[in-house]
Amino acid sequence: MWPSENKKIGFLSIYIVVFVFAVIFIPLIFMQYNNINDTKKITAHRVDYRRLKSEMLQSLDKHFKSDDPKNDKTISSGWNKLFIQYKCCAVHDVNGTTNDFGTTPWCTTSGSCQETASQIPKTCCKDVTLTNYSSAPSPCHASVHPGTYNPGCFELVKLLSVANVEPCQVIMLFSLCPSWQYYRYWTLSLQ
Numbered sequence: 638m639w640p641s642e643n644k645k646i647g648f649l650s651i652y653i654v655v656f657v658f659a660v661i662f663i664p665l666i667f668m669q670y671n672n673i674n675d676t677k678k679i680t681a682h683r684v685d686y687r688r689l690k691s692e693m694l695q696s697l698d699k700h701f702k703s704d705d706p707k708n709d710k711t712i713s714s715g716w717n718k719l720f721i722q723y724k725c726c727a728v729h730d731v732n733g734t735t736n737d738f739g740t741t742p743w744c745t746t747s748g749s750c751q752e753t754a755s756q757i758p759k760t761c762c763k764d765v766t767l768t769n770y771s772s773a774p775s776p777c778h779a780s781v782h783p784g785t786y787n788p789g790c791f792e793l794v795k796l797l798s799v800a801n802v803e804p805c806q807v808i809m810l811f812s813l814c815p816s817w818q819y820y821r822y823w824t825l826s827l828q
């Protein structure tokens with residue numbers, strides 16, 4: 638294309654352009670990438686814990702209907718799976734018969750709490766699994782004996798929200814996120 642002398646200059650210019658590109662733009666691309674990571678970190682730490690707790694309480698209060706972690710994608714089942722998988726119970730620590738479950742449909746409308754057969758869900762009892770929770774010992778669920786069931790879930794969800802989980806995924810359950818994300822969250826973490 639070029640006469641030989643011009644050819645050398647031509648190649649030299651191409652080298653210079655590539656070199657300048659590499660020196661200037663590649664670091665810029667990395668800086669951009671780090672900025673994205675920083676933004677994510679900041680968002681993850683900026684979970685509003687007061688709001689998170691109140692969303693959790695509202696979700697339990699409105700949706701907890703049964704202590705059966707049925708194989709469906711209702712919020713009630715999700716809570717039971719959370720209790721079993723993360724070895725926790727309710728939102729606050731359960732200290733007595735007055736606890737977070739008192740005003741849920743499970744206690745007020747239907748369910749073994751409303752029938753007074755249980756005070757806390759069987760899924761809250763220590764060492765139960767998805768397959769054997771229904772034979773949880775009655776001293777654990779029929780009355781409230783601290784030490785026989787797991788601590789509240791709030792502190793744990795708070796930790797999860799710091800450890801790399803997108804706030805929306807944590808808060809999801811608590812209905813701040815579109816429902817498809819809610820399902821995705823449970824599908825990923827609770828099966």
Ligand SMILES: *[C@@H]1O[C@H](CO)[C@@H](O)[C@H](O)[C@H]1NC(C)=O
Nearest residue numbers: 729730731732733735736737
């Ligand atoms: C349960 O007891 C703990 C420690 O004794 C206390 O910090 C907490 O506030 C109590 N929770 C409720 C819901 O009463």
Ligand SMILES: *[C@@H]1O[C@H](CO)[C@@H](O)[C@H](O)[C@H]1NC(C)=O
Nearest residue numbers: 764765766769770772773774
């Ligand atoms: C449920 O299964 C687990 C693991 O196999 C066991 O440790 C636990 O004691 C069982 N609980 C009940 C109530 O049967």
